[in-house]
Amino acid sequence: MKRQGIAESLRDAIAEEMERDSTVFCIGEDIAVPGGWGGAFTVTLGLEDRFPDRMINTPIAELGFFGVAIGAALMGMRPIVDVQYGDFLFLASDQIVNNAAKMRYMSGGDCKVPLVVRVPVGATGRGSQHAQNMERYFIGVPGLKAVAVSNAYDAKGILKSAVRDDNPVMIFEHKLLYGSKGARAESGAVDATSDIPEEEFTVPLDKAVIRREGSDVTILSWLLMAHFSMFAAKTLAGDSIHAEVIDVRSLSPIDYETIGPSVQKTGHVVIVEEGPKTGGVSAEIAAGLLERFGEYLQAPILRVASPDVPVPFSPVLENAYRPDSRRIAEAVRGLLS
Amino acid sequence: MKRQGIAESLRDAIAEEMERDSTVFCIGEDIAVPGGWGGAFTVTLGLEDRFPDRMINTPIAELGFFGVAIGAALMGMRPIVDVQYGDFLFLASDQIVNNAAKMRYMSGGDCKVPLVVRVPVGATGRGSQHAQNMERYFIGVPGLKAVAVSNAYDAKGILKSAVRDDNPVMIFEHKLLYGSKGARAESGAVDATSDIPEEEFTVPLDKAVIRREGSDVTILSWLLMAHFSMFAAKTLAGDSIHAEVIDVRSLSPIDYETIGPSVQKTGHVVIVEEGPKTGGVSAEIAAGLLERFGEYLQAPILRVASPDVPVPFSPVLENAYRPDSRRIAEAVRGLLS
């Protein structure tokens, strides 16, 4: 056992997978520069020493290097792509959606694209072009899988599962949860460290996890909001409100097997999402739950999310933009009253 | 009054707006070639003769010419951008989302981006890279407006409103509804012609419209599915089921003022969408209705959509992919039974 943050556990997971399978490689900007940073968030720090031929440091050319990764995947390699900031995915989305996601289907199952994309998201004082929560754009793309990791254990286990999966997998990571140290530390960061076993483990790509049991309300969230939901649940417990907190984790597909029974039990659902309320992942979860478990709902499903605005720079505004545990707790109280 | 299809009424609308305001111009691939086609769907046919300096025929460079349009808009022009096929928007989405949508906000209201983007969508026998319904990717982008036009009257009136709006507006059009003639005619096309008044008119960007009144169920849809919903409603009337059919039209923002009372009246909602069920616009409408009118719902909201697969080529499969009036009618019957 050792205590690790997400950046470290991802780094170990990548190294172990590269050790295990010579077709695994990393590709991205600034990921393999001696004297550099190991990507924008230290995840690949030092890996260029251990795997000099398999750490592909690219030009600033997102459309291109995603295409390169997909091409390599078609030829049997297993690339792990780092996009620095999720917002830059818009530049690469043609390759992701039109090629990675569709090629297997349009070839009638003749080819496959074992691709892993690591996407740092979240509002962190950098202004509106380094801040978006990108999950929403990829859950509705058949052919992709999408997961969100909120602690170091999951990060390691999910990255390993993703590398071994034969399909394109998007892993969403939150900048405030990496636990990166030194120059790359983030102000406002939240502790997402875990005890990491020495022995090998994986975490499935399609499973939600109940973080806290409760009977009054089901709070669904992921990434940073999974932490804020736990904080809120603790506060609510003080008022004798017993919230069940589920880290949705698997955003595509949604794990209704885990979520469903909780909804049946509590009859009340709050979904918490960082990012504008309209058109988010919460909408899909709400609609999906309504279709499947509508009869158990004792009140409409509530979404707690950011307002429908771009991400502002000023910390005052950014804090108002991002849902926090106070807002979550208030929403739960409102729903139950 | 004259009877026109969507391609013609859009062409007239563009020409009239260019006539009215010298800052309006068109930009896109193959939109202004003498002897050419007037874009992929004849919409701009012949306009290069009338406006030789304001029909900008571009290289094949979507990211670039969207950026060009946005830059021109920042300097006070009013570009109308043609993207040929909606699927190509992925190449331009950085410029649309990171720049067009965010620049006003991030400048604190200092600049504005009066941009119109015309997006042909829909599965039409061309295979998976010329087929996607792209609406879902843009309704959750604050700073953008999104509308979908299903007949020639709306197309003309909405295009005019969009040109006059000071914000970026995405207009979604369906390839099977253009009514393009000759070599550009589509097999499987549906009649979307309207009587077009001689006098000037506009249609607001934020209003849904009730196409057929009914008391038993509210069917919400847009584009091709708005037509199929009308066909379904006719069939259902034969079984004495009275469906109210609403063409949602304004996808962002959603017009709950029009939709709400219908839901209150019928207590039953079916949303019909072309495109994979997961993560679609229907999810947002379902979640939004549940939050606002949950107490009036007598049954869970049902989504009729395509399965979660890329668009297949084979007509057999494509027809199974695309919801049709039979599936809509069946869903309504199921919901009411």
Add this chain to the structure above:
Amino acid sequence: MSAQSPGSREPQLANYDRDFLLKLYAQILLIRRFEEQVKFLFLEGTMPGTIHQCHGQEATAVGVCTALNKDDFITSTFRGHGHALAKGLTPREMLDELFGAATGCCKGKGGSMHMGNMEKGMIPGIAIVAGGIPLAAGMALAFKMRKTSQVVACFFGDGAVAEGAFHEGLNMAAIWNLPVLFVCENNLYGASTRIDKVMKNIKISDRAAGYGFRGETVDGNDLLAVYEAARRAVGECRAGHGPVLLELLTYRRTGHSRRDACHYQSRDERDAWFSNDPIERFVQTLLTRSDIAQIDLDRVEAQVDHEVSDAVQQARRAPQPATNDLLRDVYA
């Protein structure tokens, strides 16, 4: 196979083996006949979808693919029928695909724009202009990392040169010395838009220098010239001196897609290019050989016609997919 002396740039017809030449003829003709049939079937209304055809550009596909090994790969575009046939896909699996049949090379899920066959060294066609260029670089990167000697030939049109993907893909291939042959089929038009409206320097092979590798312009309607240029380039790529950019000058004898009457092309231009047909030229060349006579060509032609009409007959009856095939093949 040929025994062309390296360094020489003029095709030395005498150095070629007779069978090799007749095989080339069969291939180039197969593409023409295939496309003619497809056009007919399409206009007749029996074939669904849309089509982008390559009449007039047959020499580029055959010349390049003949320089490749079976385990080399190609990437192609919306206009991929010729490339596919030249890389060894059968008329049968392709026509079945065009008819949307379950027996097509993509089980009817791909269609005209996405044909491919991994076994035969062709990934599904990419219909996004220039979208296959970064893929090709990545495929070549995989070959290099795995130390195989395979190469990739990446087909695209003159229109693709304006796309960011062209720029990004060529640059990465260059900095990593990847074994990829970029093949630009310059037919002077991107859809209805002429090349001189979208770039100032229309000598596309010159672009390679900006990225730091070799480019060459070749008469794309001269089959042997294309073949020899491709063979040299493939050799360089295999030796680790890639990438190479080949610009092949050619012309499409048919519309951009479907029923396009090409009113945007001038009469003079069309006439000039129509009298510069790659197949007619190759026939003239072949007939200068003493060991090839018209009757040999007729024999090839009969075989080709038979193969195509056979495939058409089969395709008309090929089984359509079942509705629940819709849900298959999304994930591996």
Add this chain to the structure above:
Amino acid sequence: MSAQSPGSREPQLANYDRDFLLKLYAQILLIRRFEEQVKFLFLEGTMPGTIHQCHGQEATAVGVCTALNKDDFITSTFRGHGHALAKGLTPREMLDELFGAATGCCKGKGGSMHMGNMEKGMIPGIAIVAGGIPLAAGMALAFKMRKTSQVVACFFGDGAVAEGAFHEGLNMAAIWNLPVLFVCENNLYGASTRIDKVMKNIKISDRAAGYGFRGETVDGNDLLAVYEAARRAVGECRAGHGPVLLELLTYRRTGHSRRDACHYQSRDERDAWFSNDPIERFVQTLLTRSDIAQIDLDRVEAQVDHEVSDAVQQARRAPQPATNDLLRDVYA
């Protein structure tokens, strides 16, 4: 203003007006002092966000912007403080913005990477590498369509050259002869990655020829050389002979962002560039003039220091936005 004889490429110091030179000095120094203050405030922890600074690159911003008129426009990047100051934004509105204040040039909504002021001819900075390049082409297209004589200067780094947006934007500016001056500040690094790892031909100005227009490499730490090259290029653009690509060779004396110790740069390289400081060089140049003495420079320096520290004092007390400002300014 200067009375430089056209055609001559060597700055003729004697031809410049004394006041003009002292104004240039004030500007270049203002940027340095501003950046020093910002770095201090950031490290001190009083200033939020992240920062990308331009110590060492001051001559590019001042040289180019001095060649522009007030109603000309610039586009900038994540590293835009210098460009903004040179285009006339005040330290005050910028520092307020950096503190997230409602009185900032973007009302606190933009931050370091998105500063701009339309009045002063600067659109909000675009933090997506190369993202401003197509915008600049479009702004220039607007000027051309409206027949104004305005030009756009578009700043970007060497790292942007690999992006598709660079390729697409330069090509469109070329084919439409747009009045845009593309200014590549080549500081040898894109973030931590050195230029020779991402392109084979590192003479960036050469790229212009591929698109069919003029490119030129200039010593970016020689303020007058930059100014004169920019003036010539702006003149060409105004005369309808644009675009022009200027490559300005420079170096950043600070980290890429925040607390970056630049361990990826060699000692030798850093030493060499540190002894080639644009401000020190300009001071040496100025002092060769008989009508400029150290005391004149000291006076300018005192004014600049005062202006900056004044702005800092104000910014520390500047009003933060109200929470409900969050919902404003989304739509016009």
